Amino acid sequence: MSATGISRVVRRIDEIRARIKTIVRAATPRPDTFAAELERAAGGVRRSEGSAEAMEDMIKGVADKHELNAALLAAVAGKESNFDPTAVSSKGAQGLMQLMPETAKMLGVKNPFDPRESLEGGAKYLKTLLERYGGDIKKALAAYNAGPGAVEKYGGVPPYRETREYVDDVLKRMHQSLVEGGPGTKER
Numbered sequence: 001m002s003a004t005g006i007s008r009v010v011r012r013i014d015e016i017r018a019r020i021k022t023i024v025r026a027a028t029p030r031p032d033t034f035a036a037e038l039e040r041a042a043g044g045v046r047r048s049e050g051s052a053e054a055m056e057d058m059i060k061g062v063a064d065k066h067e068l069n070a071a072l073l074a075a076v077a078g079k080e081s082n083f084d085p086t087a088v089s090s091k092g093a094q095g096l097m098q099l100m101p102e103t104a105k106m107l108g109v110k111n112p113f114d115p116r117e118s119l120e121g122g123a124k125y126l127k128t129l130l131e132r133y134g135g136d137i138k139k140a141l142a143a144y145n146a147g148p149g150a151v152e153k154y155g156g157v158p159p160y161r162e163t164r165e166y167v168d169d170v171l172k173r174m175h176q177s178l179v180e181g182g183p184g185t186k187e188r
Contacts, residue, residue: 055083058116066123068130072137073123075173076144079166080122085115097122141167 059077063070080098081087093100095109095118104112109121126144133139133151142150142157145166150158157167 055115058119062116062119062123066120066127068123068127069174071174071177072170073119073126074177075170076122076126076141077119078173079170085113085118094118097125099125137171138167141170 056074059074060070062068063073077083077096080093081096083096085096087096087098088094089098091100094104095112096115097112097118099107099109099112099118099121101112103125104118104121107121107124109117112118112121126140129140129143129148130137132148133143138157139151142163146158146160146163150160150163157164
C-alpha cells in the first residue's frame, strides 16, 4: 500500500473514531450538576468518603490547603479518572488524579488509590506546575498531561491533539463547575 493509501486509511479511522465518540457522548446521560456527577462516580470511593458531598468537601479542603482553585482541582480529577479512585490508565497512571508511580513516589503518595492521598499528590504537583509557569493554567495543565519537558520544548501547550483536547476539556469542566456551583464556589 502506498503512503497516500495509508494516509487515507488513517484519516478514515480518525473520522470513524470521532463519530463513535459523538455517538457515545450523545447516548451517555449527562448529570445536571457537578454534585450529581460526583454522586454517580462516588460508588468506587470508600464508604466513609462515599457521598458526593464528602468528595466535594475533600476536594475543597485539599485545594484550600494547597492554595488552589477547587474547581480546577475537581476538573482535573474529573478529566483524569472520572472521579474513580481505582482507575488505572493504559500507560500505568493510577488513582483519582492518575499519577504515574514514579510521580506518586516523588510526591510522597504511598497509596495512589486512596482518594485523599491521590488528591494531595495531584494538588502538590499541580501547584508546582502553576508556580513553574507563572500561574499560566494552560501550560500547567499541558505539563500535567504531557509532561513539563513537552511544554518547555514547544514554549507552551504542545501541538499534540490529546494534550490540546485535555487542556480544553479541563478548562470547560472548571468553567461548568463554577457556573453550577461546584467545589469552592459555595458560601460555607
